[in-house]
Amino acid sequence: IERAAGKLAQARATQELAVAVRPGDPDLVYNLALLCREGSDLEAARRYAAHAVSLAPGVAKYRALAGALG
Numbered sequence: 001i002e003r004a005a006g007k008l009a010q011a012r013a014t015q016e017l018a019v020a021v022r023p024g025d026p027d028l029v030y031n032l033a034l035l036c037r038e039g040s041d042l043e044a045a046r047r048y049a050a051h052a053v054s055l056a057p058g059v060a061k062y063r064a065l066a067g068a069l070g
Helices: 008-021 026-038 042-055 060-069
Strands: none
Touching: 008 026, 026 042, 026 060, 042 060
């Protein structure tokens, strides 16, 4: 909702909280990577994308994002 409303910083903060509560949930980590990429924090986006891949290496969208980010 925050992202759709254009409140990217708030959306990222909310997603960071979700990841802190459930660090082993690859979907939450992936979504955080997407928010970081959208906010031009490519270093964090790479880190979170790689973490999502490490949690669920068989998921193509996680690998694709990690590959796109380098």
